[in-house]
Amino acid sequence: MKRxxxxxxxGVRDIYNDECERKQILQDxxxxxxxxxxxxIIETPTFEFFDIFGKEIGTTPSKDLYKFFDRExxxxxxxxxxxxxxxxxxxKYFIEEDMPIRLYYAGNTFINNSSYQGRLKxxxxxxxxxxxxxxxxADAEILSMAVECLLASGLKxxxxxxxxxxxxxxxxxxxxxxxxxxxxxRELIANKNYFGVEEVISNREMEENLRExxxxxxxxxxxxxxxxxxxxxxxxxxxxxxxxxxxEELQKALEAYQIDDYVSYELGMVGNYQYYTGxxxxxxxxxxxxxxxxxxxxxxxxxxxxKQAASIGFAIVVDQLLAALGRQNAVMEMPGRGTLLVxxxxxxxxxxxxxxxxxxxxxxxxxxxxxxxxxxxxxxxxAEQNRKENVIFLD
Amino acid sequence: xxxxxxxxxxxxxxxxAKQTLETFEKIGITCEEMKDKETRKxxxxxxxxxxxFFLAKGPxxxxxxxxxxxxxxxxxxDTILEEGRNLYEVLDLGFGACRMxxxxxxxxxxxxxxxxxxxxxxKYPRIAKDYFYNKKHQTVEIIKLNGxxxxxxxxxxxxxxxxxxxxxxxxxxxxxxxxxxxxxxxxRMVVNQVSMKMEHERIAKLITDLKPVIGK
Numbered sequence: 092m093k094r095x096x097x098x099x100x101x102g103v104r105d106i107y108n109d110e111c112e113r114k115q116i117l118q119d120x121x122x123x124x125x126x127x128x129x130x131x132i133i134e135t136p137t138f139e140f141f142d143i144f145g146k147e148i149g150t151t152p153s154k155d156l157y158k159f160f161d162r163e164x165x166x167x168x169x170x171x172x173x174x175x176x177x178x179x180x181x182x183k184y185f186i187e188e189d190m191p192i193r194l195y196y197a198g199n200t201f202i203n204n205s206s207y208q209g210r211l212k213x214x215x216x217x218x219x220x221x222x223x224x225x226x227x228x229a230d231a232e233i234l235s236m237a238v239e240c241l242l243a244s245g246l247k248x249x250x251x252x253x254x255x256x257x258x259x260x261x262x263x264x265x266x267x268x269x270x271x272x273x274x275x276x277r278e279l280i281a282n283k284n285y286f287g288v289e290e291v292i293s294n295r296e297m298e299e300n301l302r303e304x305x306x307x308x309x310x311x312x313x314x315x316x317x318x319x320x321x322x323x324x325x326x327x328x329x330x331x332x333x334x335x336x337x338x339e340e341l342q343k344a345l346e347a348y349q350i351d352d353y354v355s356y357e358l359g360m361v362g363n364y365q366y367y368t369g370x371x372x373x374x375x376x377x378x379x380x381x382x383x384x385x386x387x388x389x390x391x392x393x394x395x396x397x398k399q400a401a402s403i404g405f406a407i408v409v410d411q412l413l414a415a416l417g418r419q420n421a422v423m424e425m426p427g428r429g430t431l432l433v434x435x436x437x438x439x440x441x442x443x444x445x446x447x448x449x450x451x452x453x454x455x456x457x458x459x460x461x462x463x464x465x466x467x468x469x470x471x472x473x474a475e476q477n478r479k480e481n482v483i484f485l486d
Numbered sequence: 487x488x489x490x491x492x493x494x495x496x497x498x499x500x501x502x503a504k505q506t507l508e509t510f511e512k513i514g515i516t517c518e519e520m521k522d523k524e525t526r527k528x529x530x531x532x533x534x535x536x537x538x539f540f541l542a543k544g545p546x547x548x549x550x551x552x553x554x555x556x557x558x559x560x561x562x563x564d565t566i567l568e569e570g571r572n573l574y575e576v577l578d579l580g581f582g583a584c585r586m587x588x589x590x591x592x593x594x595x596x597x598x599x600x601x602x603x604x605x606x607x608x609k610y611p612r613i614a615k616d617y618f619y620n621k622k623h624q625t626v627e628i629i630k631l632n633g634x635x636x637x638x639x640x641x642x643x644x645x646x647x648x649x650x651x652x653x654x655x656x657x658x659x660x661x662x663x664x665x666x667x668x669x670x671x672x673x674r675m676v677v678n679q680v681s682m683k684m685e686h687e688r689i690a691k692l693i694t695d696l697k698p699v700i701g702k
Contacts, residue, residue, distance in 0.1 A: 250683050283574035283682065311686050375683040377491070380554025381572075382680070 102212030113423055114413055117244055118197055118217060121407060124243040125219050128236055130195040135176035137199070141166035143175050148395060149365025150175055157203050169201035172364070173216055174404055175392065181222045182396030188223065192400075195219040197409075211410065218386075218406030225390060225401030227337065230370045231344035233403045237374060237384050238350045244412055245421045249376040251353055251384065252311070254360025255338055256367045261330030262305060266297050281361050285309040300324045304331060308359035315342070318356065334358075341370065366392045370403065378418030383411045427480035429455030433470045434485040436460055442485055461486060492536050493681075493688055496556035498544040498565070502673055505581045506560045513695040545569060548676065557681035558689065563671040564650060568610045574682050577675040577693055580700045586613060586668040589657055590639045590646035595665050597645055598624070604645040607631050607638030614648040617668045636660050 099105065106114060122132075141158060144150050151171035158168050170176055173196050185192050197217040204210065219236060221229050234251060241249050259280065263273045272291070279287040285308065292305050303324050310317065318339055325331040338356055345354060362371040367387035374384030386405025393400040416423065430449060434442035439460075446456040457479070459470065467484065474482045497503040507520065517539050519530040530539045542550060547561040548571040559573075562582055566575060588598065588606075597604050607629045608614040618626045629644055636656060638644040650671065651657065651664055675696070677689060 248684070252683055283576055283677070285576070286578050287575070311683065311690075375680045377680075377684055378554075380552060380678055380680055 102210070104211065109425070110413075112425065114215070114409065116423060116425070117413055117416070118215075118409060120243045120245075121217050121240050121409070122195070122197065124240045125195045125236060127239070128193070128219075128232065130193040130219050133177065133180060133194045133196050134198070135170075135173065135180055135196070138167045138169050139176060139179070141168045143179055144168050144171055148175050148392065151202055155202050155204050157201050170198075171202050172200055172406065173198055173218065174220065174364075174389070174406070175366075177220050177404070178222075178389070178392045178402070179396050181220075181400070181402075182393050182398035185222070186398055191224040191229070192222040193219070194222065214411075215409040216406040217409050218404055220402060220404035222393065222402040223400040224403075225388075227340040227344050229403055230337075230341050230388065231348060233386065233405055234341075234345065234354060234372065235348040235350055237372070237386060237405045237407075238348075238353045240407055241353075241374060241376075241384070241412075245416060245423060246376055246412070246419070247421075248419075249353060249374055249383070250355055251372050251374045252355055252357045252360060253338065253341070253370060253372040254357050255334035255369060256362055256371050256387070257330050257334035257337075257369065258358045259308075259361055261325075261328055261332075261334060262301070262308075264330055265301055265328045266292075266295065266305075277361055280308055280359055283309075283359070298327075300327065304328075310359070311355070311357050313338075313356035313358065318342070321358065337369065362387050364389075372405070374407075376415050376419070379411045379415035381408070381411060383408055383415060425478060428478045429457070429480060431457050431459065431470065431474040431477075431479040431482045432485065433459050433461050433482065436463075438485050445483070445485070490536070491685070492531070492538045493558065493685060494538045494540070494556045496540055496542050496547045496550040496559040496561075498547050498559075498561045498673075499541045500544075502544070502560060502562065502582055503541055505673065506579070509579060509581070509696065509699060512699040513692075548573060551676050551678050554678045554680055557678050557685060558692075559676045560673055561676060563669075563674050564610060564613065566674060566676065567616075567669075568612050570612060572679065574677040574679055575674050576677050576682075576689075577696060577700075579673040579675055579696075582671070582673040584650050584652040584671050585664075586610070586648065586671055587651045587664045588617070588646050588648055588666040588668060589636075589651065589662050589664050591662055592665075594639065594645050598622070598665060601625070603627065605629055605643070606646055606648055607635055607644035608648040609633070609635060610648060613668065617648065636662060 144156060146153065156168045156171055158166055161167055177194055177196065181192055195218065199213050200216050201213050203212060221233055237251060268276065276288065276291060288308060292302065304321065307321055318335065322332065322335045325335055345351065360371050363385060366389045368390045369388030371387035373382040375382055384405055384407050388403040390401040393402060432442055432446055442458055446458055449456050471482055497506050507517065515535060517530050517532050519525065519527065520539060528540055544561055544565045547559040548566060548569040550556040551559040551573050552571040560579065564586060601624050603625050605627045606614050606618065609631060611628050611630045614628055618624045631638060635647045635649045638647050639662060640660060646665065648668065654664060657663055682689060
């Protein structure tokens with residue numbers, strides 16, 4: 092019976108020692124990369140009123156949220172992602188601010204998804220939001236920060252896939268699809284099921300240009316020429332046109348940051364959150380079956396909280412990134428862990444004096460009272476295991 | 487992108503795997519190791535093309551692909567629908583064609599019309615639930631079985647069943663028939679979302695090569 096209480100529930104786990112330290116080091120690197128851009132840290136509560144993550148906001152489906160009640164009967168929810176909380180906080184504290192607001196955060200998110208066994212329900216996300224700036228320059232800054240973060244983590248091969256939510260919306264609008272057909276197509280496109288898309292549109296009357304644009308949904312790496320072609324085809328469809336033009340402008344703005352190698356354009360991207368209204372992107376690398384970065388523009392989200400502020404942001408799924416780094420055998424410098432001081436029983440005072448000296452000068456000391464029946468080698472092996480830089484014996 | 491990386495395939499065990507390999511052979515992808523019936527190997531490698539293959543139980547294929555343990559999988563549409571995993575369905579391979587149907591004795595037809603609560607036995611609870619709740623808007627009680635689904639209406643466990651129908655001869659021999667069609671099925675090629683991006687060139691080539699030989 093006692094052994095039972097040692098278990099953690101399905102989907103959550105302990106992270107300790109080396110792994111936990113690696114995670115902290117990784118997060119420090121990511122935070123540093125973001126702070127370089129002048130972003131300030133913010134902490135929001137782990138749980139909020141349900142409405143913050145409700146259907147109107149368009150984050151995770153309600154059935155996948157952890158919900159509970161407070162003493163007054165209000166429904167609360169554990170955050171499934173942190174962007175809506177930041178949007179709420181920004182609308183609350185910076186309602187009068189008309190300069191751009193730059194915030195970043197790190198925290199755990201919770202998704203109650205029972206059908207995905209083997210997937211964690213609690214995961215750490217670290218991200219940044221640029222609020223109150225609808226320029227292409229802001230898009231470029233966020234994308235370059237995402238690239239810088241991944242580079243800082245030690246990742247070498249990765250791709251950021253960039254799309255625009257209006258491309259799909261514009262296609263639906265121009266082709267006159269109703270809600271139901273739109274949902275069907277969204278699903279097909281999200282699953283990259285292009286023979287399915289083909290089937291749906293081949294049964295439809297539509298202009299040749301529009302049909303060509305539909306075919307472009309299957310292209311994962313848009314070259315400049317192909318983008319120009321898309322622009323020419325979209326000339327009669329303002330919403331699609333503005334999406335393509337925006338991507339072209341972004342491409343240009345990104346030249347200044349020189350991160351072309353890591354960014355590719357994909358018009359068939361549909362975002363995982365419904366609150367996305369413009370640029371959307373996701374980052375991929377080997378060794379992780381899912382995106383390690385998710386992000387996009389959400390110009391309407393803050394309106395819901397009473398502030399007009401076009402915004403863009405991204406979040407890194409820290410646990411996925413850490414796993415990918417591990418699987419790619421990326422070397423992460425792990426600092427030594429100071430001194431192990433082993434003292435014979437009765438020499439505590441001496442040991443403490445010595446330890447205090449080292450601690451005062453900024454070092455770290457771990458004290459162990461020596462057991463007479465234990466060999467010296469055992470302490471040395473323990474020091475080795477725990478990355479101790481040196482061992483002092485007081486015997 | 488990365489020259490030395492293997493592209494890993496998960497194939498659904500049985501006829502599906504055989505047909506897949508036959509199709510792959512037409513475009514010059516072979517795996518001699520796999521043809522050896524005696525072998526006890528679990529993973530088969532084609533060193534020249536940097537490919538790896540393994541066999542898995544049908545419903546497990548989407549799982550391997552979702553987590554990226556396999557880049558590509560070949561599996562029936564029924565399994566994709568039932569598992570509901572996050573993956574890209576990029577190609578209809580055409581073979582293994584059959585239908586998912588609501589079947590039962592002919593007098594059960596009436597009971598599908600009036601939104602009354604009926605019992606449905608099936609190996610595919612998710613597909614059955616989606617069909618009755620979201621397409622037909624009929625509330626039903628679903629009974630999950632693991633095989634010989636045709637038995638259920640005969641012994642009175644359920645009014646109708648939802649199952650795969652190929653020729654319909656088993657149904658007819660037992661006095662049952664197809665009442666409604668849920669959807670057509672066939673073998674599909676599925677791809678992990680990250681692999682699609684990171685190994686795009688190799689996978690795109692595979693898809694382009696396959697398209698003409700599957701006669702679509």
